[in-house]
Amino acid sequence: MLIHISFAEQLLTFRDTRGRVHEYPVSTAANGPGEQQGSGCTPRGRHIVRARIGDGAPLNAVFIGRRPTGEIWTPALAAEHPQRDWILTRILWLSGCEPGVNRLGRVDSMRRFIYIHGTPDTEPMGLPRSHGCVRMRNQDVLDLFDRVPAGCPVVLE
Template sequence: MSGGREGDGNGARAPAEAACRGGTHIVIDLAAQRLRLYQGRRLLDEYPVSTGANGAGEWQGSGCTPRGRHVVRAMIGAGAAENTVFVGRRPTGERYSPALAGRHPGRDWILTRILWLSGQEPGFNRGGRRDTLRRFIYIHGCPDSEPMGIPRSHGCIRMRNWDIIALFERVEKGTPVEIREQADG
């Protein structure tokens, strides 16, 4: 991982610590467009994702997916129906459909569940104009018509709705999330 941080062991510290404690943690591999869920060092599941169309980066307004150590700060949408539409982290009462999309062209669809991320590295992804939480970076569901494996988001990590439901049930507030340009396994 790049970014000029000192002593971070290529950004692997948080998952390595979680692995040593046997904790559940997430590693997002931007190059592979994959999200991996671990319990300790054991891979539990792997999901295709779509990350920032503008690549990796931490700056507000960049449209990039932030790198480094994060945690799940909030979990939104428990019990919501698949395809529930969220705006400002609140359900709108709508359910996504192609007809609804046709009435709102260009809308950035945030569906089903939201895992709101908070950066854990002051000066890199926390604080100032590089703050993941203030950038409203989420792991969230998206329309089935959106391709996975291709960076197309505005910086968030998009998942299939059934995948975000499954992931949501397996993590909790405070779960470590490492976002890497390229994961080593």
């Protein structure tokens, strides 16, 4: 079982325990790959899914600080809050596995709150546009979430 995220292809590939492959378009950081806290970059290297958040929440549920707000994303809600970086539907919180690269200190992916998460379906996929996380279509993150356990390995390159 492995999640592989390609910066070049803006593609998440998940290989399950039966060897089946599932592919999803994604959007990584507009600032490119990088590990430093405050960089707005998506970290590289080996990670694991440390936490799965949002099980049972409705499609387009809005999360702030990993907690559901009770809101459901709509274009009208987006217009009311134009500065929000929308985290929707499900969250897979990543933890780095490589000390000094993406774990501990100022490069710690978990402390940087790096997630795989849903985003408004109006946002483009296949283009680096996020603030550091890996954005997915809501139906896609729902599908992935149901397949992925905590502890699943993730490689970003």
